[in-house]
Amino acid sequence: MAIIKSYRKQLIAKYRTKRDQALVVVGKQAVGFVKPLVPVDTGNLRSSITFATSKVKAKPTSENGFTASLDVAVEQPDDGHVVIGTNVHYAPHKEYGTTKMAATPFLRPGILNNKQILATTFAKMMKGL
Numbered sequence: 001m002a003i004i005k006s007y008r009k010q011l012i013a014k015y016r017t018k019r020d021q022a023l024v025v026v027g028k029q030a031v032g033f034v035k036p037l038v039p040v041d042t043g044n045l046r047s048s049i050t051f052a053t054s055k056v057k058a059k060p061t062s063e064n065g066f067t068a069s070l071d072v073a074v075e076q077p078d079d080g081h082v083v084i085g086t087n088v089h090y091a092p093h094k095e096y097g098t099t100k101m102a103a104t105p106f107l108r109p110g111i112l113n114n115k116q117i118l119a120t121t122f123a124k125m126m127k128g129l
Contacts, residue, residue, distance in 0.1 A: 019080060020053065022125030026118050027051030027082040033117075034084060034110030039094055048086040049107075084111060
């Protein structure tokens with residue numbers, strides 16, 4: 001009689017580890033694309049731009065925080081997210097403008113204009129799984 005050994009648990013663990021590593025790299029890369037676009041007065045907003053994943057708990061939110069998420073298609077909807085943002089309360093006013101101030105978008109263009117690069121980085125990191 002043949003014995004069949006399952007490596008499912010090991011493969012899932014390897015996949016999750018590799019995915020988490022890839023998300024951190026993509027998060028750092030996305031922050032690098034966003035920061036140069038941030039309008040600077042004191043530098044507070046620019047220096048507050050950060051990222052978070054399900055494993056990296058630097059989630060940039062507060063009561064008035066502003067975040068944007070970059071979704072990466074993976075098996076579970078709660079996993080596989082990179083959140084780029086800031087907890088600076090005036091970030092939405094800079095990004096979207098107000099009735100008295102023109103918008104100076106930085107987060108959306110930084111991510112959307114580099115979406116293909118970020119996706120390629122993720123795919124390269126996941127290659128060979």
